[in-house]
Amino acid sequence: MKALVLIGGFGTRLRPITYEIPKQLIPIAGKPMLYHVLDLLPPDTEEVVLATGYKADVIARYIAEHPPPFPVRCVPELEPLGTGGGMRNAGDGMSDPFLLLNSDVIAAIDVRALLEHQRRLGGVGVMTLAEVADTRPYGVAALDESDRIERFVEKPAPEVAPSHWINAGCQVWRAEVIDLIPRGRAVSFETEIMPKLLPRGVYGFRSYGFWEDAGTPDRLLNAQRLLFDGGRAAPSRLPDGAVGTGPVAADPTVTARGARFGRYVSLGANVRIGAGAFVENSVLMDGADVGAGATITHAILGPGAAVPAGARIERVVLGATAPP
Numbered sequence: 001m002k003a004l005v006l007i008g009g010f011g012t013r014l015r016p017i018t019y020e021i022p023k024q025l026i027p028i029a030g031k032p033m034l035y036h037v038l039d040l041l042p043p044d045t046e047e048v049v050l051a052t053g054y055k056a057d058v059i060a061r062y063i064a065e066h067p068p069p070f071p072v073r074c075v076p077e078l079e080p081l082g083t084g085g086g087m088r089n090a091g092d093g094m095s096d097p098f099l100l101l102n103s104d105v106i107a108a109i110d111v112r113a114l115l116e117h118q119r120r121l122g123g124v125g126v127m128t129l130a131e132v133a134d135t136r137p138y139g140v141a142a143l144d145e146s147d148r149i150e151r152f153v154e155k156p157a158p159e160v161a162p163s164h165w166i167n168a169g170c171q172v173w174r175a176e177v178i179d180l181i182p183r184g185r186a187v188s189f190e191t192e193i194m195p196k197l198l199p200r201g202v203y204g205f206r207s208y209g210f211w212e213d214a215g216t217p218d219r220l221l222n223a224q225r226l227l228f229d230g231g232r233a234a235p236s237r238l239p240d241g242a243v244g245t246g247p248v249a250a251d252p253t254v255t256a257r258g259a260r261f262g263r264y265v266s267l268g269a270n271v272r273i274g275a276g277a278f279v280e281n282s283v284l285m286d287g288a289d290v291g292a293g294a295t296i297t298h299a300i301l302g303p304g305a306a307v308p309a310g311a312r313i314e315r316v317v318l319g320a321t322a323p324p
Contacts, residue, residue, distance in 0.1 A: 001115070002047045003070075003099040005037065006086050010054050013216045016319030017285070017302040022055040023215065024103045025062055026300070027266050028224040028283060029233030030249030033214055034059075034103050036227060038068050040111050040170065041099070050074045050103075051090035053081075084187030091178040097125075102169030106223035108209025108230055109170050118172045123148075123201025125177060130168035130211035134158060137213075138166035139190055147204040152194060165204060168211055217300055217317050221281055225264045239267070251286075259290075262297075274309060 011018030017026060024034040038048065048070045052059050056076035063072050075090035087100070097118060099111065109128055118126040127149065129141055135158050142151045142162035153162055167190075180196060181187055194202070210230050212223040227233040228247045235247030241257030248265045250256075256273035262280025267273075271284045274292030281298050284290070288301040291309030301307070302319040 001045055002095040003041055003045055003101060004049045004051060004091060005101045005103050006083060007050055007052045007103040008086060014317055017317060022059055027268060028220060029227040030266055033106060036106055037101055037103055040109055042112055045070045048072045049090050051086040052076045082186040082188050084181045084189035084193050085185060087189060088181035088183050094175050094178055096175035097172050100171045100173055104214050105169035106214050107168060107211040109207050114205050115172055117205045121203050123203055124197050125171060125173040126203045126205050128168040128170040128207050129165040129204045130207055131164050132166055135161040135164055141165050141204050143204050149198060149202045149204050168207055221298060228264055
């Protein structure tokens, strides 16, 4: 079994951090969100192929320096190709079937049960579905009584949506799907390829675990909370000399003597937090420096970001450099 992971988008809603770092490498609950996605894969996964676009070189370098527990191959695209075009560009040599995952979805999905669902039902593919209250940002599946997907409705208002079950970003497809995608141009898998696949049999796999699309600051921090609360992230002890409730995922190099911590905090390498400072529901990336007595809540601090003593930072994405 091979897995194809789509790493697209420019992370515009997480700027200024994403001017330098792709959103998939922003750490939550102690490690980059991409690695939480890879945690879903069965341990016997033969190979992971990353279909990379924006900041492909940064991702490839990070993977080389922090190898996951599977062989990983990065296949960059020279220009944006959309979901289908990215699959075609990186999809040569996929297993039959293969897994397809979105790189910014944090979820508790039983991938082995998904694969068994596909083996039992047949068809050309199975798509994991998550139930949401607000359907407006998503593609919504219209299902028959056997959970076969009849059509997708893009971004309907909740009161007119055919269901509240959306594409959860974890799918299994037969290899023939790749061959249906035109090569060398931008292709939307959802609008151009899916209508051709539905008559061949595409089924829904309802997942009842937690799910979050971590593409905005609020959703990213909520994904971190879900990982901690759902047992998918192991909190570390508080840094030496610090007090508070946690959970906190802190690199061993963090210095925070005299600081206080609330819940849901991730601290990268060489983070420094001054005495009397308070941090809660936040991500502080490598080298962030928080002055004494400062308060950081519901915030994401990029590498090397500096917060003056006594400052109050709330609901902010703070980068270390100005946009180019």
